[in-house]
Amino acid sequence: MEEQPDEKLLVLVNRLKQEKYPDADSLLLAGSVIRGEATSTSDLDIIVLYPELPNAYRDSYYYDNWPVEAFVHDLQTLTYFIDEIDAPTGVPSLATMVDDGKSVPSATELSKSAKVLAQASLRKGPEPWSIQTVNSARYMITDLIEDLKDSRNATESQAIASVLYSTIADFYFRIHGFWSAKGKTIPRRLRKVDPGFAERFEKAFSAVFLKNESQALISLVSDLLAPHGGPLFSGHRLEAPEEWRK
Template identity: 40%
Template sequence: MKNGQRLSALEAAKKFIEEYFPTCDAALLAGSVVRGEATATSDLDIVIFNESLPNCYRESMVVFDWPIEVFVHNLTTYKQYIESDKKRARPSLPRMVTEGIVMKDNGRLIEIKKEAKALLAKGPDKWSAQTIQMKLYFITDTLDDFLGATDRAEEIFIANALAEHIHEFVLRTNNQWVGSSKWVIRALKQYDEAFTASFIDAFDSFYKTGEKSKVEILVDAVLAPYGGRLFAGFSIGKN
C-alpha cells in the first residue's frame, strides 16, 4: 500500500511474484487489466512457470488488496493444458500467454509465447460434416422448444441455451475459437461485429419484450447455408 492507495496492477503483480514465487522460471500478468478492460471487480490473472514443480494447480487469493488468480505450471503441464484448450476450442491459457505482460523470464517465454500465438492464429480443429449435422439437429430442436414454450421461466432458459448453441455454431463453422460467459460476446465480436450486433439485438429484444421473431430470423439465417433446420431423417448410431 502507498499512502493508503492500492498498488497498481503491475506493482501488485511484481510484488506478488517476488514474494510467492521467487524461484519461478517465468511469470506473466494477463487478463482484463492487460487488455484495458478492467472493471471494479476485475482480478489479476498471473501465469507462473516453474520447472521444478511436480504438478500444476490454480489458486485464488486476495493479496495487496487485489483478488488474484494464479495459474501455476511446470514446463510439461502447460502443454497438456494448451492441448486441452484446443480440444474444447476455448483457448484460455494460450490467450493468457499470448496477451500476457512478461514479469519475469529466464529465457523460456519466447518459445512458449510463439507456440501459443501460432495456436490462436490457426484456430480450432475443423468440424466434420457429421458434427455439423448433429449441431443443426440440436439447434433445430432447441428452437422448436423455444418457439413452442409458453411458460416464461422456461422460455428464458431455453433462450439461454439457444444463444450458446448459435454462438458456438457460427464460430466453429468459421474456424474460430468459442467462449463462455463474457467471452461469448467477445469471441463473436472478434469474428464479426455486425453479426454480433444482430445477435445481441435479437436476444435482448426477446428478454425485454418476450417477442421471439428476431431470434427465429437470426437462427434461420445462421442455419440456411447448411441446409436450414434439420429434424426429419436425422439419426445417431443407427446401423
C-alpha cells in the first residue's frame, strides 16, 4: 500500500513534472520520503514514465533545493532494467521503487502497468543460487573470517568487517530465497525478513566496530554456514573458462 507523503511535497513534485517532464505520463515518488524516513539530506527518488522513449536514462540535479535522482523510462525499458539489469544481481532496486512509489499527479493506466510489472518481479523472487555460487560464497566468507581471527589491530578488523557486512547479508538473503539488499537498505531488509537474525547481526558488527571484539561475528558466521556445509577452504576449486586467454 502506498504511504501518503506530505501534501506540500506532492505539490512540489507535481510542479517538477510540469516544468521538467511536461510530456511524461506520470511520476512515481519513492524512497525515504515515502517511508516517512526523510532527513535533512534526503533526496527525491522519482521514476518518470513516458508512453515511449528512444532510451531510458538517469538524471541527477537539484530542484527547489532538493537533490533529485530521476529514473526515466517507458514500459519496455522498465521491463528490461527490472528483468535484465537488477534481477541477475539479486537486488530489486528499481522494482522496489516502482512498487513503493506514490503516483503523481495521480495513478494512470501506465503507472498501474508499471506497478503490476514490478510486483510480479518481486513476487517471483531471485533465481536460486547454484551449488557453485553457494560454495564460492562460503569460501569467500571463510577466508574473510580467518583474516578476522588473525587481525593484528582494530583498523584491520574494521576493514575486514566492512567487507563481511554485505557479504554475509547477501549470503543470508540468497540462501533463504529472498531478494538481497545493499548499503543502508541491508539492516532494514533484515529486520523485515528475520528480526531475530537482524538483531544478532547488528550486535555482532557493532562489537567489531565499537569494541574491536570479533567473537560474536565469528560465531554468527559459524552458525550461518553450518547448514550449508560449514566453512570451506580445502578442496575448493574454481575453473576459469578455456577462452580466458590473451
